[in-house]
Amino acid sequence: xxxxxxxxxxxxxxxxxxxxxxxxxxxxxxxxxxxxxxxxxxxxxxxxxxxxxxxxxxxxxxxxxxxxxxxxxxxxxxxxxxxxxxxxxxxxxxxxxxxxxxxxxxxxxxxxxxxxxxxxxxxxxxxxxxxxxxxxxxxxxxxxxxxxxxxxxxxxxxxxxxxxxxxxxxxxxxxxxxxxxxxxxxxxxxxxxxxxxxxxxxxxxxxxxxxxxxxxxxxxxxxxxxxxxxxxxxxxxxxxxxxxxxxxxxxxxxxxxxxxxxxxxxxxxxxxxxxxxxxxxxxxxx
Ligand code: AMP
Ligand code: FE
Ligand code: FE
Ligand code: ZN
Numbered sequence: 001x002x003x004x005x006x007x008x009x010x011x012x013x014x015x016x017x018x019x020x021x022x023x024x025x026x027x028x029x030x031x032x033x034x035x036x037x038x039x040x041x042x043x044x045x046x047x048x049x050x051x052x053x054x055x056x057x058x059x060x061x062x063x064x065x066x067x068x069x070x071x072x073x074x075x076x077x078x079x080x081x082x083x084x085x086x087x088x089x090x091x092x093x094x095x096x097x098x099x100x101x102x103x104x105x106x107x108x109x110x111x112x113x114x115x116x117x118x119x120x121x122x123x124x125x126x127x128x129x130x131x132x133x134x135x136x137x138x139x140x141x142x143x144x145x146x147x148x149x150x151x152x153x154x155x156x157x158x159x160x161x162x163x164x165x166x167x168x169x170x171x172x173x174x175x176x177x178x179x180x181x182x183x184x185x186x187x188x189x190x191x192x193x194x195x196x197x198x199x200x201x202x203x204x205x206x207x208x209x210x211x212x213x214x215x216x217x218x219x220x221x222x223x224x225x226x227x228x229x230x231x232x233x234x235x236x237x238x239x240x241x242x243x244x245x246x247x248x249x250x251x252x253x254x255x256x257x258x259x260x261x262x263x264x265x266x267x268x269x270x271x272x273x274x275x276x277x278x279x280x281x282x283x284x285x286x
Contacts, residue, residue, distance in 0.1 A: 003032040006246030012037035013135035015251030022050035034059035040130040051283030066173040080279040081185025098169040109164025174212040188216040194223035220245025220263035
């Protein structure tokens with residue numbers, strides 16, 4: 001079984017429609033794929049229909065923007081929860097709403113740094129996205145010739161160290177974990193040591209999240225080197241939580257290193273996720 005539990009569509013910052021992500025996963029021979037757009041479940045209906053059409057198992061999910069007790073941005077994957085549960089739904093709506101003034105402030109920042117782009121250009125690049133973010137601002141910078149790619153835009157204009165950078169308002173990771181559990185879902189920290197933050201979340205921080213209901217860690221991810229993966233896998237085993245792996249596919253919004261199936265989850269870990277929820281994925285039962 002080939003299982004990829006973290007992908008994005010154009011409903012957040014990927015570049016493919018939800019049905020295209022599902023169709024591509026099926027054509028690549030994946031057995032299970034999770035769609036985990038940032039802070040929105042708007043892709044779910046289209047993905048569910050595509051699962052039946054393509055005969056692939058699709059796990060409904062979301063990647064929630066949260067903040068750790070230490071003040072770092074932490075992405076929390078949540079699977080198989082009730083999207084109508086009011087507390088979680090309103091928390092996601094609040095995060096999406098807060099993304100708009102934050103991105104406007106970042107636009108003002110890059111304009112002050114010399115990039116002459118407009119809010120209309122950013123909105124146009126966001127297209128159907130329900131969650132707007134820096135990747136859409138990056139696309140507008142590329143269109144304007146101010147950057148050569150999203151990656152380049154992050155380095156030159158909108159990365160965490162940039163004067164234009166504005167953090168998102170987001171719930172604490174522990175609160176988000178409790179909301180996901182209350183909605184019947186399974187919460188897993190995405191790429192805990194991504195983008196050069198080796199050891200970014202300490203063992204103590206992670207074990208405090210386990211006490212709040214955390215189910216697992218995304219261990220195999222392109223942003224983690226081999227040593228980080230080994231350490232995170234050992235930590236997950238010690239804490240008796242699930243270790244997953246996934247691609248974090250964003251279509252052409254990220255490099256080929258993040259291709260579908262670039263990292264995968266074991267069948268055992270997938271079954272452990274299913275065992276923690278009453279809800280079932282779409283398409284064939286696996
Ligand atoms: P935001 O949620 O608006 O802060 O944007 C964060 C998103 O930008 C992440 O989900 C990634 O998809 C993307 N991202 C972060 N860093 C980079 C980078 N260096 N190059 C390209 N995309 C990035
Ligand atoms: Fe993203
Ligand atoms: Fe992420
Ligand atoms: Zn992601």
